Amino acid sequence: MGRLGELDLPDRLAPWVPRWATSVAVGLLATACAALVRFLLDTLVPGAAVFPLLFPAAMIATLFARWLAGATASTVSILFGWYYLYPVKNSFHFETSAQAVTVGSVIIAAAITVALAEMFRRSVHRATQERDRQIAERELFLEEFDHRVKNNFTLVAALLDMQRRRAGEGETADALTSALARVESIARAHRHLYRGAATPGTVDMASYLHELCTALADALFLRGAITIECGSDHAAIPRDRAVSIGLVVNELVTNAAKHAFKGREGGTISVRFAAHPPGWRLIVADNGMGMSAETRATGRPGGLGQRLIDGFVRQARGTMLVESGSDGTVVTVDLAA
Template structure:
């Protein structure tokens, strides 16, 4: 009879063990115990000769059944220990994620305060002085605010800690530049941006380039003209992105440098482009200026 259990009737018992393990892992040890009891009872009743009865015709049958029950208890216990270990590890991971999110929120709050303090100091100093100094402080203020906006949009994204949504970021930046530069009625600023996520550091560099180019165009591109248009375009292309800042002003050949910050801005733009790993090209003529920066993906 033992041979019958081990050879002919062993397969149904073997199938009980995966079932009780899955039941324990998904619904705790109680479900595993119920699954084990039902599976072993069913297999013993229908698979151990004589089939259809619990009557043991051999002294070895109860002993074999006892071994199977002990093995089932050990299996359920191991599965329960594993389930509890996974549960504890998951709880620890969730706690670490919650602590990290809390720390990021605290850092975010402190950074916002720091940006606000720096911007306030620059604005106060700009109001107290006049002439070229006020213009230079105003330009520095725009740069600080551009970085601050990138920081704010960094935490409005899709939950990733290193990507900025460019449509919202550049749209907000262009709107702020239009207000800050007090563009006269004849000069307008347009912004067309494809939906894209760009790594934080590159997004900051792109925003600073846009800030410099738009500021320079607003100050110098329309000398002697009643009005014009400044356009900011950020497009996705195969293998990367393209930034285009253009105007329909007098062109760079007609522009005379105005103040010390003009030279500084011209030096900063290539530096920001290198930080973004982009390549700059400039086309200028009587019909305006087009600055293009190609960024690899």
């Protein structure tokens, strides 16, 4: 019923048809539908139910096209039934005072029906306007919040980049580069939170991962001999989980770019994200030199990258399997639904 109250045909058609004309037309259409049903009933039970069908016709006409439509449907239906059906056919005369009271009662009941339907329609219309106003205010607030968060991410990234440049070469610069990449990965997920997702509060993984891989290729200077291939199904993943997945990809691709191709002129790193019942599967693979058994067990010296990967996988509610050999390394992360 709320949906009916929101549908205002006179307003919808106002650019082309006067509002009063739309209301009258809807009222006549409702009357015609009621008359058709009345005709079908009359073939089964002649002379029965002269007036009852006018009430739903008047109510529906009012909800769709305002009180004038309901008044039109009521007036035409009552006059038609009064003249042609009750009490004396082809006449407005009454044989008894009771018949006059009956018709009078029908008129009063029809007026009350139209009035109540119009009150309901107006209350729904006011509620809809208030809802739209609140939605507009919320969207404005979210835009302002989004703008401030973007500025904060940009500021943090700029500070990290400035410190990295001052650090020159060495472990400090590498650590700052990794931190910068992680911040940018989170910022990228935040940007995708407000576009392209089918469900509010989610991130479309296909566009997110493609943009992330492109940014990693630029940041790691992989244009040329070492390339990143990215493929992903479209999946709406909650924001926090998408951030964790993006950080896993960030760490795995960065590790592969730094360590998998030592002594080699080129190679390929591939990132795949796809549905894998009952959830999803992320695969990051390279065709590099592979990892030693000790590295697979304990991680690379320092161990921070591996600890971060393990933590991000847990945050994403996933389990990780690492397979490595002379033909490269494949990291598979299975994610629960």
